[in-house]
Amino acid sequence: MTTFSESYEEQATEARQALAKAQRQVNQQQQAVEQAQRQLAQLSREDEGYTEMQTQVTTARNQLEDARGEVTDAQNKLNTLNGRVNGTVTAPFAGTVTVEYDKTGQPSVTLSSDDLQLSTQLSEYDYPKVKVGQELKVTALATKHEQTTNLGYLANTPAQNSKANDSKYELTAPLDGTKFMAGQTLNVMITQTGVQIPQSSVKAGHVYVVEAGKAKRVAVTGTKSNGSFIVKSGLNKGQRVIVDPDKGLKDGKTVETND
CATH class of the missing domain: 2.40.30.170 (Efflux pump adaptor protein, beta barrel domain)
Structure with a gap:
């Protein structure tokens, strides 16, 4: 199904006008640079006003580069909008398409799968x-x-x-x-990759695991998710983790488990 966006078409028209304006500005700045360079070429380094004319040439060149940057930005914006005016939608599965229109003429498309x-x-x-x-x-x-x-x-x-x-x-x-x-x-x-542990287990990027009856502090990396912490590195499946370690727990401290 092909689509057409009237709002993006209006924005694209405005973007084309902005691009044309930016291009005119480039032409004007190019002429200003050429004129300043001609005037500078007529002067020698010993002439009064030579330094000032050099400054004018530099300023004109900088303004030209700024104008060219605005053209690039305007062209990129127009390209993006042109890509959104017309679009193509492909159904994710085979079926029957039903199109209905509301009172304002806006379409509503429903796809009913064959399977x-x-x-x-x-x-x-x-x-x-x-x-x-x-x-x-x-x-x-x-x-x-x-x-x-x-x-x-x-x-x-x-x-x-x-x-x-x-x-x-x-x-x-x-x-x-x-x-x-x-x-x-x-x-x-x-299925998600990574080992899931309670978020309360993680303190300052570390967890305590139990090995041979003692607590071992291990650095972990990962992300928080709905009260859990998905470990990307630092732990392996099957390791025993202390769920909510208190401030007094230290690396190497003997701990008791009830499992």
Whole structure:
């Protein structure tokens, strides 16, 4: 489906006018440089006003470079807007497209898949963690049927039900119609790389692990996520981490565990 944006077309028209104005400014500054250079060439170093004319030439050249920079900026802006005036949208799966128009003439496009699709939303806070093609594990809550599938589509614009500071983004993935049915409630798990530990375990970029009955201070790197800390380096799966170390805990101190 091809699209056309009237608002971007208006902005592109303004950008073309700004570019033309910037180009005229370059031409004027180029003439000013050439005129100043001719006047300087008529003077010798001993002539009165030679130094002042040198300054005028330098100033004219600097203004010319500034004008050329404005042309470059205006051209880049126009290129960006031209790319947004006309667009192409490709459906993430085969199906039937229905187009409806509201009272103002704005179109609403609905795509109904020929095959069963998982359809859910992703928070803006989790958006950077997933990508198209990533593996998903889907489980039906009622029947416990499971399937491993791959993320087929991830929207780059917020869903209509998004709220301030909590944008939602639509995602879809193909499902096996013999295991699931339309309207079912599903649990979706997306595997993430890294070791997940409680955020309270991390103090000043370090955690304490238990080795041979003693606490060992280990540096870790990673990111915070919903009360957890996703470790990218410093820990391995299976290590025992002290969940909430107190200020008195030191490296090498003997600790007791209840596991």
